[in-house]
Amino acid sequence: MDAAMRGDARKETPRSRLLAAALALYSRHGVNGTSLQMIADRLGVTKAAVYHQFRSKDAILLALLEPLVSDMREVVERAECERTRTAQVESVLTGVIDLAVRHREVSALMQADPAVPALHASQSDSAALSERIGQLLLGPDPEPGRLISVAMLGSALMMTGKNPKLAAVEDEELRRQMLVAARRLLGLRSRG
Amino acid sequence: MDAAMRGDARKETPRSRLLAAALALYSRHGVNGTSLQMIADRLGVTKAAVYHQFRSKDAILLALLEPLVSDMREVVERAECERTRTAQVESVLTGVIDLAVRHREVSALMQADPAVPALHASQSDSAALSERIGQLLLGPDPEPGRLISVAMLGSALMMTGKNPKLAAVEDEELRRQMLVAARRLLGLRSRG
DNA sequence: GTCTATAGTCTGATAGAC
DNA sequence: GTCTATCAGACTATAGAC
Numbered sequence: 001m002d003a004a005m006r007g008d009a010r011k012e013t014p015r016s017r018l019l020a021a022a023l024a025l026y027s028r029h030g031v032n033g034t035s036l037q038m039i040a041d042r043l044g045v046t047k048a049a050v051y052h053q054f055r056s057k058d059a060i061l062l063a064l065l066e067p068l069v070s071d072m073r074e075v076v077e078r079a080e081c082e083r084t085r086t087a088q089v090e091s092v093l094t095g096v097i098d099l100a101v102r103h104r105e106v107s108a109l110m111q112a113d114p115a116v117p118a119l120h121a122s123q124s125d126s127a128a129l130s131e132r133i134g135q136l137l138l139g140p141d142p143e144p145g146r147l148i149s150v151a152m153l154g155s156a157l158m159m160t161g162k163n164p165k166l167a168a169v170e171d172e173e174l175r176r177q178m179l180v181a182a183r184r185l186l187g188l189r190s191r192g
Numbered sequence: 193m194d195a196a197m198r199g200d201a202r203k204e205t206p207r208s209r210l211l212a213a214a215l216a217l218y219s220r221h222g223v224n225g226t227s228l229q230m231i232a233d234r235l236g237v238t239k240a241a242v243y244h245q246f247r248s249k250d251a252i253l254l255a256l257l258e259p260l261v262s263d264m265r266e267v268v269e270r271a272e273c274e275r276t277r278t279a280q281v282e283s284v285l286t287g288v289i290d291l292a293v294r295h296r297e298v299s300a301l302m303q304a305d306p307a308v309p310a311l312h313a314s315q316s317d318s319a320a321l322s323e324r325i326g327q328l329l330l331g332p333d334p335e336p337g338r339l340i341s342v343a344m345l346g347s348a349l350m351m352t353g354k355n356p357k358l359a360a361v362e363d364e365e366l367r368r369q370m371l372v373a374a375r376r377l378l379g380l381r382s383r384g
Numbered sequence: 385g386t387c388t389a390t391a392g393t394c395t396g397a398t399a400g401a402c
Numbered sequence: 403g404t405c406t407a408t409c410a411g412a413c414t415a416t417a418g419a420c
Contacts, residue, residue: 156344
């Protein structure tokens with residue numbers, strides 16, 4: 001794999017440092033509550049230096065969301081290939097929990113920040129992926145109770161990683177416990 | 193009860209209309225994504241007319257949160273008076289679900305909007321109430337699994353009401369189903 | 385890649401007439 | 403209670419020197 005690196009995970013570049021700073025500020029103050037000046041100040045540079053890396057503020061948000069959206073698409077498509085309802089639910093549940101844990105902050109941002117739907121009105125639609133995840137968990141003709149359980153699960157999975165009390169919990173532990181709790185919430189038996 | 197009305201529920205006043213407009217905009221665009229001009233436009237008046245009702249933008253948000261914060265305090269204080277752990281959990285769970293359903297939009301705002309913690313740094317602290325709710329649900333020396341279940345429950349309860357798929361569900365139905373789901377999530381037996 | 389400087393717009397908030 | 407008019411400051415974004 002060469003210099004074309006995906007997302008922000010590869011190496012310490014000016015771009016990746018900028019994305020990390022932006023994510024921290026977006027998480028705390030929201031996208032609309034964060035100015036380019038704040039991002040520049042945190043990096044110790046000027047606004048113009050920020051604009052050298054990204055052509056607009058939207059582009060920064062898009063770059064932050066892209067790895068998560070990409071992974072979401074993969075999870076959804078894999079789950080939709082399963083042939084039994086049970087296997088679909090199992091696949092999407094483990095997949096989404098894995099996402100939510102690996103991309104803790106970005107998940108909460110995508111779920112809760114009003115700037116995200118405003119942005120994706122024109123871009124690769126995260127809302128459509130969330131919708132497909134919901135459908136996979138709901139199945140056909142869901143009862144009201146199921147509808148409500150799935151709605152609760154959606155918020156819980158995407159927002160929980162942001163909880164400061166869980167900051168010290170390691171990924172594997174968090175993933176395992178969230179899966180157990182999610183199964184209880186949906187009324188699934190634990191896997192033997 | 194005379195003209196001194198609490199919150200926004202009492203009657204159709206200019207003030208209550210303004211709060212309703214602000215809540216709708218805050219829910220969709222976030223507090224920081226909503227300008228006073230947008231609120232004024234929605235009411236068909238000018239910004240100056242808005243400033244006649246509220247001395248600042250913060251004051252509008254504070255007025256929106258006040259009824260929820262007040263009800264939260266009542267729920268927490270009542271639950272803390274219970275003498276057994278089981279009764280405490282039962283009390284806080286039913287109380288919070290009732291809140292979250294009655295104040296659907298405001299609950300999501302309080303839980304997720306970055307403007308709320310920024311505001312309550314100086315005002316009657318909703319964060320402290322959320323903390324006490326968490327403590328009541330956790331109990332002393334919680335295991336990691338319990339910690340994570342309660343974190344998930346917190347997000348789920350406060351955010352679920354905002355879900356557009358549940359907009360048509362009536363309060364009583366939503367309350368009942370959320371209680372059942374919350375009990376499953378926490379591993380409590382359903383009440384006979 | 386980073387800077388200074390600035391354009392043009394919108395922001396929250398105020399003053400004062402009606 | 404609502405208006406017009408205005409303020410000072412912050413905002414995103416651009417231009418061009420180094």
